Amino acid sequence: MPHKVFLSFLWPSLIVMILFIALPIVSVVYQSLHVEHEQIMIVGETCGPFGCTEEVSVDAEAMGKLREEKPAGRFNGLGTYFNESHLATDEIAEIFATSADFREFRNRVMNLPFYNALIFTVSYTLIVTPLVMLVGFIIAIVVNMVPRLFKGPVIFFSLLPMIVTPLIGSLVLFWMIDSRGVIGASLQVLFADPTLSLKASPTLTWVTLFTYGVWHSAPFAFVVFYAGLQTVPQDTMESAMVDGANRWERIRFVTIPHLMPLAIFVALMQLMDNFRVFEPIIGFAASASASSLSYLIFNDLRISNTPLFGSAAATSMLTIFGIIILLLPVLRQNWREFNRKS
Amino acid sequence: MARLQLKNVNKRWGSFVGVDNFDLDIADQEFLVLLGPSGCGKTTTMRMIAGLEEVSEGEIWLGDRMVNNLEPKDRDISMVFQSYGLYPNLTVYENIRFPLRVRLVPKEQHDEMVMRAARMVELEDFLDRRPAELSGGQRQRVALGRAIVRKPTVFLMDEPLSNLDAKLRVSTRAQIKNLQSKLKTTTVYVTHDQIEAMTLADRVVVMNKGRIQQVGTPTEIYDTPANVFVASFIGSPAMNLVQGRLEKGVFQGQGIRVIGLRADKSGNVTLGFRAEDAEIVKTDGNISAPIYSIELLGEASMVTWRLGGALVSVRANKGFRAEIEDVVQADIPADACHLFDTETGERL
Amino acid sequence: MSNPAEKRPLPLKALAISIVLIWIIIAAFPFLWTMWGSFKVEGDFFSRSDWMNAVTGPLTQEKHGSTFTMEGYEGAWIEREFYRAVINTAIVTVSVVAVSLTLGTLGGYALARSGYKYSFWLLMMALVFRAMPGVTLISGYMLPFFELNIWGYLPTAIIVLVAMNQPFTLWMLHSFFKSIPRDLDEAALVDGCSRFQAFRLAIIPVMWPGVITTGLFSFLTAYNDFAVTSMLLSEQNLTMIPQINSFLGSSQEEGKVMYAVAAVVSSIVPLFVFIMIFQRRLVSGLTAGAVKG
Numbered sequence: 001m002p003h004k005v006f007l008s009f010l011w012p013s014l015i016v017m018i019l020f021i022a023l024p025i026v027s028v029v030y031q032s033l034h035v036e037h038e039q040i041m042i043v044g045e046t047c048g049p050f051g052c053t054e055e056v057s058v059d060a061e062a063m064g065k066l067r068e069e070k071p072a073g074r075f076n077g078l079g080t081y082f083n084e085s086h087l088a089t090d091e092i093a094e095i096f097a098t099s100a101d102f103r104e105f106r107n108r109v110m111n112l113p114f115y116n117a118l119i120f121t122v123s124y125t126l127i128v129t130p131l132v133m134l135v136g137f138i139i140a141i142v143v144n145m146v147p148r149l150f151k152g153p154v155i156f157f158s159l160l161p162m163i164v165t166p167l168i169g170s171l172v173l174f175w176m177i178d179s180r181g182v183i184g185a186s187l188q189v190l191f192a193d194p195t196l197s198l199k200a201s202p203t204l205t206w207v208t209l210f211t212y213g214v215w216h217s218a219p220f221a222f223v224v225f226y227a228g229l230q231t232v233p234q235d236t237m238e239s240a241m242v243d244g245a246n247r248w249e250r251i252r253f254v255t256i257p258h259l260m261p262l263a264i265f266v267a268l269m270q271l272m273d274n275f276r277v278f279e280p281i282i283g284f285a286a287s288a289s290a291s292s293l294s295y296l297i298f299n300d301l302r303i304s305n306t307p308l309f310g311s312a313a314a315t316s317m318l319t320i321f322g323i324i325i326l327l328l329p330v331l332r333q334n335w336r337e338f339n340r341k342s
Numbered sequence: 343m344a345r346l347q348l349k350n351v352n353k354r355w356g357s358f359v360g361v362d363n364f365d366l367d368i369a370d371q372e373f374l375v376l377l378g379p380s381g382c383g384k385t386t387t388m389r390m391i392a393g394l395e396e397v398s399e400g401e402i403w404l405g406d407r408m409v410n411n412l413e414p415k416d417r418d419i420s421m422v423f424q425s426y427g428l429y430p431n432l433t434v435y436e437n438i439r440f441p442l443r444v445r446l447v448p449k450e451q452h453d454e455m456v457m458r459a460a461r462m463v464e465l466e467d468f469l470d471r472r473p474a475e476l477s478g479g480q481r482q483r484v485a486l487g488r489a490i491v492r493k494p495t496v497f498l499m500d501e502p503l504s505n506l507d508a509k510l511r512v513s514t515r516a517q518i519k520n521l522q523s524k525l526k527t528t529t530v531y532v533t534h535d536q537i538e539a540m541t542l543a544d545r546v547v548v549m550n551k552g553r554i555q556q557v558g559t560p561t562e563i564y565d566t567p568a569n570v571f572v573a574s575f576i577g578s579p580a581m582n583l584v585q586g587r588l589e590k591g592v593f594q595g596q597g598i599r600v601i602g603l604r605a606d607k608s609g610n611v612t613l614g615f616r617a618e619d620a621e622i623v624k625t626d627g628n629i630s631a632p633i634y635s636i637e638l639l640g641e642a643s644m645v646t647w648r649l650g651g652a653l654v655s656v657r658a659n660k661g662f663r664a665e666i667e668d669v670v671q672a673d674i675p676a677d678a679c680h681l682f683d684t685e686t687g688e689r690l
Numbered sequence: 691m692s693n694p695a696e697k698r699p700l701p702l703k704a705l706a707i708s709i710v711l712i713w714i715i716i717a718a719f720p721f722l723w724t725m726w727g728s729f730k731v732e733g734d735f736f737s738r739s740d741w742m743n744a745v746t747g748p749l750t751q752e753k754h755g756s757t758f759t760m761e762g763y764e765g766a767w768i769e770r771e772f773y774r775a776v777i778n779t780a781i782v783t784v785s786v787v788a789v790s791l792t793l794g795t796l797g798g799y800a801l802a803r804s805g806y807k808y809s810f811w812l813l814m815m816a817l818v819f820r821a822m823p824g825v826t827l828i829s830g831y832m833l834p835f836f837e838l839n840i841w842g843y844l845p846t847a848i849i850v851l852v853a854m855n856q857p858f859t860l861w862m863l864h865s866f867f868k869s870i871p872r873d874l875d876e877a878a879l880v881d882g883c884s885r886f887q888a889f890r891l892a893i894i895p896v897m898w899p900g901v902i903t904t905g906l907f908s909f910l911t912a913y914n915d916f917a918v919t920s921m922l923l924s925e926q927n928l929t930m931i932p933q934i935n936s937f938l939g940s941s942q943e944e945g946k947v948m949y950a951v952a953a954v955v956s957s958i959v960p961l962f963v964f965i966m967i968f969q970r971r972l973v974s975g976l977t978a979g980a981v982k983g
């Protein structure tokens with residue numbers, strides 16, 4: 001296809017992607033280097049019946065003008081990246097110097113918003129991903145064993161937790177684990193502890209969020225693995241039987257190797273999805289005990305009247321940086337494969 | 343109807359050369375077959391003629407027009423694709439009519455033209471079916487019908503028979519030959535099957551690795567292969583090729599000696615002969631060695647030796663019997679031998 | 691089944707069936723429970739005394755004379771004007787699907803037939819955008835959108851959702867078009883079509899399975915989106931998901947949680963229907979990525 005024809009098909013897509021993907025990235029970079037204007041103070045005299053007093057106040061008019069001229073704020077270089085709500089280099093150094101032991105060091109670092117969010121995000125990603133794959137694999141294996149009749153309905157119900165968006169899905173669970181909700185109340189009876197609440201302790205909140213994550217994503221792993229199980233090579237399976245392999249050995253040496261590429265695919269998708277976790281934090285009203293990188297950005301932007309654009313942009317850049325580190329092995333492998341092929 | 347010229351045509355993808363300096367003049371009304379192993383650049387050549395692939399270098403002339411920069415639709419060709427490219431949502435009738443519709447042929451002529459084409463490819467009874475409801479041979483004929491419904495300057499066919507079973511292939515082959523001689527349209531036909539090439543072609547172009555190896559009538563190609571590649575590619579079974587030395591008209595290889603060859607050349611040569619040109623003898627054979635295998639073909643037996651690294655086969659009459667490892671002799675007439683330079687592979 | 695590889699001892703079968711049943715309950719029970727409960731009053735759905743009340747609904751009976759009440763739905767849909775959000779969602783999803791697919795089929799077709807090796811870069815881009823949290827891009831949109839005065843309107847959110855979804859859409863459709871033999875459109879080209887005619891006459895009639903599958907995913911992205919719509923839409927233009935979120939704050943205070951429950955159920959029901967109709971395609975779409983990527 002000549003280039004001209006090619007472009008005549010592709011240009012609408014290209015323009016949309018340039019305008020709304022490429023430029024915004026530039027905009028994020030730009031904004032992350034800027035910070036909100038400092039308040040311009042004005043000294044005014046207010047005169048009353050008892051004489052005049054001098055008063056210092058924000059000059060709204062000048063501020064408005066300044067905002068209009070430079071909406072992104074003033075240039076701050078990399079300042080935002082290193083301030084106390086992001087990488088907090090000074091604070092870390094100070095905590096490192098003054099902490100007595102590792103426990104204290106950890107607790108104080110956990111109080112820094114960025115590190116708190118980073119640690120939650122990474123824990124969530126690293127814990128939920130393998131669990132999702134394991135649960136999905138088990139369900140796929142057992143669903144493959146039940147009579148054909150059940151398979152349709154099982155798949156139908158399995159898709160629900162995945163298709164329903166995380167905010168709604170987590171709300172549904174949130175109402176159920178409320179101490180007056182069915183799960184919350186049952187747990188209280190089960191542990192004979194009438195004050196038990198999953199919302200109260202940070203640890204329990206984290207566990208709740210992780211559980212939600214597995215519930216939400218296991219169907220995806222299930223569906224992919226289940227489809228893979230349908231294409232397990234029957235010849236190999238039968239020759240393994242002839243060779244005398246038992247049920248477990250057949251799973252171990254035929255089924256699992258066959259599913260391996262799918263497992264890598266699921267792992268990759270899950271790493272990406274779990275790294276951006278944030279809706280469950282809102283759904284479970286868990287922001288007091290847990291926060292994620294995406295949630296930090298959301299929070300900065302949600303402040304009405306004066307969203308912290310610079311701060312949000314800096315967190316965004318750091319998040320993108322994290323994603324690139326996460327994806328680097330995958331990108332590199334793809335690149336190698338691409339070079340080998342051509 | 344027109345003459346088709348390819349002038350030093352090249353196709354490259356990056357550093358990979360798909361077609362290398364293809365230079366050929368195809369006469370009006372000629373049936374030309376491009377023959378070569380899979381991946382040698384036949385399809386690419388044909389797609390360049392059709393305008394589906396850009397030419398990297400060189401010129402393509404259709405009649406008196408240089409068509410390099412013309413869209414496929416402006417080249418006035420028709421083409422039969424390997425997997426037919428039928429429109430699955432249209433009936434046979436509509437499939438055949440499609441070129442007339444998009445080329446804005448006056449509507450009132452359509453019916454007559456479609457019916458004429460359908461008659462030629464014997465599809466009158468299937469006009470209302472969709473491609474999915476047809477057998478492989480019928481689909482193939484729809485593709486043919488769509489190609490002949492109008493009078494293009496050139497027909498291009500890319501392995502049109504390769505998806506048919508062996509029997510159907512023979513009858514459809516005859517049908518194509520017959521159609522072409524009736525329509526008298528210049529035709530370029532791509533195949534990797536040498537029998538198709540031999541039976542159909544006015545001239546055959548043998549290709550390998552993007553290059554033309556030899557151009558000639560089927561007889562020329564069979565009788566005087568230009569190099570080792572053509573020799574080994576044409577004929578069934580393939581020509582026997584044995585390496586050895588030629589000295590004063592005598593060829594000496596491991597387990598084989600032929601005298602009475604041309605005396606004007608000497609050195610390392612490859613000797614070629616066809617299985618059916620040699621003969622099993624009791625004594626004084628050119629080959630005398632223990633045999634590697636014997637295969638009964640029904641109408642004959644095929645005796646095979648292993649000489650040096652090469653397998654050499656000779657046709658014996660059907661009553662011939664021998665055990666593996668028996669020493670058997672064969673006579674090779676000197677005038678049935680082909681000599682090739684071992685280094686370059688070219689015919690001496 | 692007679693195939694010996696499929697034969698299993700009975701205990702194993704029983705175990706398998708019980709695991710499957712447990713899983714179904716885990717997966718589906720929360721939704722069914724909430725749907726059922728949405729027709730009760732708050733005192734029943736969140737019962738201090740006995741969770742069975744949510745099933746039987748004694749307080750609902752007491753208050754409304756029936757164990758079912760539409761109170762939550764009336765409150766959400768009429769009093770809180772949830773219907774506006776529903777209309778907005780309908781506009782957003784329909785437009786996103788239509789625009790995404792229009793741009794995507796044209797672009798995906800060109801990429802599949804270009805002959806140049808764009809597919810690698812496309813895959814990488816699709817991958818990176820799949821990985822990038824949506825919110826990171828949103829921080830890039832807000833300020834320019836405020837400045838240009840296009841913040842808050844439905845078309846803005848629509849085009850942003852289309853753009854963010856475009857690499858994935860292109861990738862899906864491109865692999866799909868690759869699976870259509872190129873003989874088909876090339877036959878049309880030599881038969882006398884221009885590229886656009888070949889696309890229209892030869893490709894469009896056979897592309898629907900792939901387009902529908904891709905469309906399902908566009909639909910889900912648009913329908914389920916929270917990040918983009920909650921940030922880029924003004925209060926009166928909110929779609930269902932962000933609207934539910936903004937319900938939460940106010941309704942919890944006023945003791946009108948049931949409004950939110952009713953709204954949540956209203957947003958889930960269409961998905962039920964959606965899965966029921968498109969189950970097969972969804973599954974094949976989910977796995978297509980695994981096979982091709």
Ligand SMILES: Nc1ncnc2c1ncn2[C@@H]1O[C@H](COP(=O)(O)OP(=O)(O)O)[C@@H](O)[C@H]1O
Nearest residue numbers: 355358360379380381382383384385386387805
């Ligand atoms: N679009 C392309 N990009 C790179 N290489 C190609 C492309 N199309 C064909 N080739 C290569 O060119 C060579 C010739 O292909 P082709 O003409 O299809 O062979 P054949 O003789 O079997 O029809 C093959 O090695 C093939 O891999």
Ligand SMILES: [Mg+2]
Nearest residue numbers: 381384385386
């Ligand atoms: Mg070919």
